[in-house]
Amino acid sequence: MAEAIDFKNKRVLILDDDPGMRNTMRLILNTFGVTRSYQAATANEAVRRIQQEHYDIILSDYFLGEGRDGQQFLEELRHNKLIKLSTVFMMITAERIYEKVVSAVELAPDDYLIKPFSGEQLRSRLERTLIKKEAFAPVYALIESGDLRAAIATCEILMEEIPKYAIDFTRLKCDLCLTLGDYAEAERVYRQILETRALPWARMGFGKALFMQDKFEEAEDIFAEVVEDSPQYLEAYDWLANAHEAVGKGEEAQAALASAVEKSPNTLPRQRKLGNIARRNGDLDTAEKAFSTVVEKGKYSYFRSPEDYTELGGVMADKGDFKEALSLMGEARKQFSNSPEASMCAAVMESMIHKKSGNDKEAQAAINEALHLQESAKLDISNTMKLNLATACYQNGREDAGNSIVSDLIKNNHEDKALMQQAERTFEALGRRDFGMNLIESSAKEIIQLNNQAVRKAQQGDLEGAIAMLREAATRLPDNMQIVLNAAHALLVFIDKNGWDQDYMADAKRYLEKANAKDPNNSKLGKLNAMYQDVAKKYGSAR
């Protein structure tokens, strides 16, 4: 018998678009002692509530109306870290679509309940999930403090101690190994699991471990097998597309994404990706359809972006429909009326559309607006949009502005191969490939040299000299993860060796926080987080 859980102090959020169902749920929860239950009719309302207050349990129906579903809601919560690992997320679903719920591998709910269910069943499921979360609490605490190495070690201990959850601890350990960049260990453990049973999530993980080690062809085979055997696992299509792309099979990548989109048209990141690949493959109709869906469905999403409009506008301009393209930019300005980012994205795209349609004067005016907005505030726009901005600059004779945008972008991301290729394509489209390659290479080289110099200094024992260089570079290039992480590394080594330094420690912490926010999956980050914990412990100041 599961020991009884006291539900009196648990805060429960009920999300269902049907008021009758919400009320019934509240009454059912009352029967086993839940006194603090709250209701939301839409995902957006739920997100607002969750941002303001903590909930121990979230009960979400799969169907939410407005073209959205509970799985998207869960993905938004997890991606944006709006709920803690200890929060219970329970999906309520009809039998007809439960396969979709159980087929979410990466972002699965903690448990699901299939309608119709009894109050007793709901209580029993909630109790067990809470007990399980209790067993995982030590691991969650370590993950949330950033000490993934210790979290893995704890998983290893607990999988022996609690055989009932052995497989769950193993699975979490593998996930953490992937995050930490310990791909070989993840590969080994997944292989071990697969020897006992061909579980789809283990095959997916195995494929990812291979992919991360650049074994693209092997990964391609694995994902193709999962798609073949378990066609309901939509994430397998995403990874198959990644693998195809990595080996240069653009058409196949598009086909894989298209089959996933056909099965589940509501997942916007997948639609965006399909739009991008299709546009690159020259399949403008597919690109238009994908981005249109993103714009249309995105209207209901709390996490929509003005760039969805500019992407679609770009496709329409490619198709020669300038009127529609410009009208989309107007719509973007209207939909995001208080956002300078949106105005800037719209202005950039308007400039490109006018240029394409031969209207040079309007193109000039639009790029002037965009550059003015860029100078007046630090705007948070995507790398793709930065490249668009650079393109518009070059098209309108603003060489210096273009050069500085590209150079800055490359210096901040000199290890991002996909971005370098994208920049290369940008210059190709402008008919200035050689000029562009030069700019890209010299910008990247500058950072590599700076980094090498710092490393050399450190090797020669001049750790403080290395630190000075890296700190200066990290201030100038706050988005370059290699520089920022090397700076943090040098600072931590110095403190570990020479003793406590308040300033250095504060900077190291700041760099790591920045990296954790920007690039949580960076393979070096886990080790540095662990090192930070060790140093902090050593000098008795854990956070």
Next chain:
Amino acid sequence: MPDTPTPDKTPPIELATLLAGNIHEVKNLLGQLFLGLDEAAVTAQSECPKLAQRLVEMRLTGRRVHDRLLHILTIYKAESGFFSANLDAYDPAEIIEDLALEARSLAGIRLIIESSSTAHPSWYFDRYLVESALTNALHNSLRHAATRIDISAREEDGYLILCVKDDGKGFPAQLLESGAQPLHNGEQGSTGLGLYFSRTAAAAHSNKGKNGFVKIANAGAQGGAEFALWLP
């Protein structure tokens, strides 16, 4: 509920698909009805125990309606090839406990319900299919048991065996002889459809060349019905 299927624009619509869609909707409406009955039963408990007992009985009838619909749908799915087990790790003891809870709430004070598990706490199976098959067996036992129902989990020959046993009159000879085929002329509401569903659900589980299966027998001192689900 936006759960109504939108019929395809191109006629003619396939009758089976149309029926399946409508059965789904009826099933969902039943779901709301059950939650309402649950809540009403809890409220009635203190105010009018007699009414509460009536509500419990109504719920069992409703459950049986629901089971039938589910079986038809699952078999439809299996026939059209959209059917596979979604394996994950579960504790058989928890499945047994939940089933016993359901049995106790449906049986009231009429029957003794015992549950036990000696199986390893982590087994791979499709929880929904397994629960549906066992619930069907349980609902049958609830109607036929004289004094008690025993629900258990154990291991044998590398199989997990989940078993529901009662002390009633046992399965009709006709059903024991019919093998896997559902009967068309069901007596006393027993068409064998539930059994056919359970066999389909068991067979969807496979591991290293071994498949799941169902064993039914009239066993025990009183010759009661014994339903066993064998999972590899």
